[in-house]
Amino acid sequence: MSEGVKRSVGINPMSAGQMTELRRAITGLDKEEFQRLSDLVQNPELFSEEISLLLPLSIKKLFDKGEIDIESLRGLVEQVLEQSVKQNPRSLANILFPIMMPAIRKAVAEDITKMVDTLNTSLEYGFSLKRMGWRLQALFSGRKYAEIVLSHAYVFKVNQVFLIHKSTGLLLHQVQDADLQQTSDADMVSSMLSAIKDFVQDSFQRGSDEGLDTIKVGNFNIWMEQGPHAIIAATVEGNAPGELRLIMKEAMEAIHVNLSYELNNFQGDTEVFNIKDRFLQNCLLKEKKEVKKKPPYALTAILAALLVALGYWIYMGVDENQRFDHLIKTINSLPGVLVTDSYKQDGLFIVEGMTDPEVGDFNSLVLNQGFDSDAVRFQMEEFISLDKQIVLKRANRLLTPPDSITLSVKGDTLLATGNADGEWIRFAENRAMAITGVSFFQMQGNVIHSRHQPEPMMEQLERSVLAIENYYFVFEFGEVQLDSLQKEDFDLLITEVKTVLNFDFNQDSIPAIEIISHTSFSGNPEANSAKAQQRADRFIDFMIAAGIPVEVLIPKVVFIEDANDGLPVRSVSFKVKYVTPASL
Amino acid sequence: MLGAFAVGKTSLVQRYVKSIFSEKYQTTIGVKIDKKTVMVNQTEVDLLLWDIHGEDDFQKVKSSYVVGSSGYFIVIDGTRAETFAVGLELLKLAQSAAPAASCVFLFNKADIKSEWEITENQINEIRTMGFEVIETSAKDNLSVNEAFNHIAALMLK
Missing domain, CATH: 3.30.1330.60 (OmpA-like domain)
Incomplete structure (x- = not known):
């Protein structure tokens, strides 16, 4: 070029100093700068190094302008990754190792914790019919077994749920169970939880991704779920299922998605968090412990014993009454007896009526019916019965006929059938008329005259005795x-x-x-x-x-x-x- | 409430929140949190007071306790000169953890000012740094309410 200038202009060649001056006038660069740019162009190594310093900034600007978007790069990145994995999977594995391992460890740990929680809570119910029923319910309804168990079995109650701003420790919102009567000041609880979380994190030098999950005090637990900008803390009574953790995670994600701007720019205004409290409400789970009603064995036994006793008492009463009725019928059927009334009084059976002295007592009948002799009291008036059997009994007692004579009653006549000596016949004829119910005496049979010998004295004496x-x-x-x-x-x-x-x-x-x-x-x-x-x-x-x-x-x-x-x-x-x- | 151990942080909070004072010293472990609702310029403000354990050689205050706070007191015991240096260290920590938070210096135990080791020059040094300085006494309830109300007002600005 310098040659061309010389020819066309036809002037004296310029000195080096003039050339430099001219170059600066045209390009604005001095000799060194020009030389450097020349070297860059000629040396690809140097040029690429120079460009590498500018490229990230250029790409960023392209992104900002929207001239490059993620979608257009995705295919490229995916292809690169795919190719890399095909060629040497170990290389990518090594790259990802520092990221993946803590994530995997955390996921496994959480799953194990969840599994242990589930196991613990499930064990309480054992292999009961109820549990089998839940499994069938899950099978037929298409719902997860865990959901069924959650809705039926677990014995726990989430009392309060706090949403805490992570960096300030201030309470953003809180919801609580409607049945909860007394609660601590939510602001203070929120601050304390934050302090405890910070204390644990600082004291044990844990990273931000390994925050405090649970605080346990007896049967009372505080479950904490930490997000980038907020913490959800739930106070749980009892043995909550592992699924609660999942629900809290979902709530945390939903809050961060929906309230991302408010969380990032929190200046103390909590109103917006009050409006969108449904996420926290979802965490307010509870399952009332089903009262295991033990079969009231003792009560059942007592009732059964009472029933048996009552039944026995009724049976005995009925049986006793039946036996008494039977006794009354039997007595009433006896000749010379007339029962006018029978009843029970003060535990005693009373029989009222009339009886002929010839009838005798009723002890044997009472005993035959299974009563004690004291259990039945007879209040009988005596009367003289004209019943033929009684009249005959009376005649036999008063006349003491010999064995050869059989007495019978026909109408109002006393018949003596058989053989008797004249002495007895005379005695009988004299006495018979005095017997109540006998108007006539008739001898049917032979008179033993005993060859007219008087009855031996001793026999007469014996009959009188x-x-x-x-x-x-x-x-x-x-x-x-x-x-x-x-x-x-x-x-x-x-x-x-x-x-x-x-x-x-x-x-x-x-x-x-x-x-x-x-x-x-x-x-x-x-x-x-x-x-x-x-x-x-x-x-x-x-x-x-x-x-x-x-x-x-x-x-x-x-x-x-x-x-x-x-x-x-x-x-x-x-x-x-x-x-x-x-x-x- | 930031400060060296036994400067009276807990006593100031107790005096302010519960209007009580006890001569018995009880060291704070970790953080004790109290709450008081006050009216500042006709605005109701809930003050959540983090009474942080006193700093000594064995127990350093963690910056995480200060992160997110809207304001803090640096409490210095007027009768103990060494608490001044601790206060300045804590100021650095707090400014780093909560740069936007308001700060007020409290020189406590003003009821026994005759025993003070802290000099007026030191107090002025703090003032020169641009911080409010209030001399308080939890025991005699001297300027305690004013201190808290003042920092509440600062935090609302």
Whole structure:
């Protein structure tokens, strides 16, 4: 070029100094600068080094202007990465190692923690039917089993959730469970949590990505989830499931996405965080512990025992009533008995009515129906029954027919069938009319004349003794009075007694009459015995009045439970004894 | 509340928040947080007071406690000259951690000013640095409310 200038202009060649001056005038560069640029162009190594200093700035400016966007670069970067991995995967692995390992470690640690939490809480329920039911519910509903468990099983309650500004430690917002009555000042709690977080982070030299996750005090936990600009802290009572952590993470992400600007430029205005508190509300989970209602074994047993006792009592009552009814029917069906009323009073069965003395007592019937003899009280008035069976019984007792004679009653006639000696027939003819219910006596059979021999004396005596011992009188309580019917029997008794006493034995012994008064052990035995003694003495008075010598009358008291002779209480019977005169 | 140990940080907070004072010294471990609501220029302000443990050779104050604060007191015990230097160290830490926060220096234990080792020159040195200086006494409730109300007003500016 310098040559060309020389030719065309036709001037003297310029000196070096002039050239330099000219170059500076044209390019604005001095010789050194020009030389450097020339070297750069000629030397690619130097040129690339120079450009590398400018390139990042240029790219940044291109990004700022929007002339290059991420999308246009993505394909290129992906291709480069793909190619790099294909050629040498280890190289990229080494590059990523410092980033990936803490991330992987943290993820694994969190998953393990979550798993342990889940396991802990799940163990509480064991392999119960309820648990099986949840699994089926999860299977059929398509929901995750964890969700089902969360909604059914876990025993925990999130009391309060705080959103704390990370750098200032100030409370941005807080929500709490509606049931929570007393709460600490949320501002102070928020500050304290921040202080604790800072303390832990500083004291143990942990990085910002390894912040405090949980504070545990007994059954009370504070779960903290840290984001770039905020912290969510939830106070949890009980054994919360691992899923709560996930929910808190989601809330944290949502808050950062939605309130990114407000968090970055927080100047103390918390109003905007109040408006968008639904993210925190999602963390307010709770699951009331299902009260495990243990089967009330004790109560059931008591109720069962009561029911059994009640059933037994009812059964016994019904059975007792049935047996009593049966007893009443049986007694009422007896000849010579008329039951007018029967009822239960003060635990005792009472039977009221009338009975002929020939009927005797009802003890055996009472015992046969399974009652104690004391359980049934008879309040029976005595009457003379005209029932044929009773009349026959009375006739048999008073006439003491020989074995060869059978008595029967037909209408108001007493029939004696069989053979008897004339003596008995005369005796019977005389006595029969005095028997209540008998108007006529008829002998059907042969008269044994005994070859006209008088009945042996001893036999006559024995019949009188038997007659005496067949008599008995029953008295009301506290009374010893003979009514008209008893008076008839009494007269016959006296006749027989006199017959026996008048008998000449010509022996060392003489007959005596034991007046046996019957009483019972029921109640006060001693008092009963005294009463019975009085009764016997009173009866002896009657007999003395009727002409029986006092010295042959011997009072005696017996208890019906001992006597076993079937005679009722308050009755007086007789026994003929032979004693030496000296003993009288 | 920043300062060397036993300068009276906790006593000042207790006097301000609960209107009580105790001669018994109880060292603060970590941070104790209190809250007081005050009216500043007809604006209701919730003051969250971080009573930070006193700094000594064994227990250094962490800057994270100061990060995010809107204001802080540097408390110096007038009767102990060495607390002045500690206060200045803490000032550096706080300015680094919370550059925008307001700062007020409190020279405490003004009830026994005759025993002070801190000189007027030192106090003026602080003033020269552009900080407010208030002489307080938690025991006699001297200028305590004024100090807190003053820093609250500064923080609102």
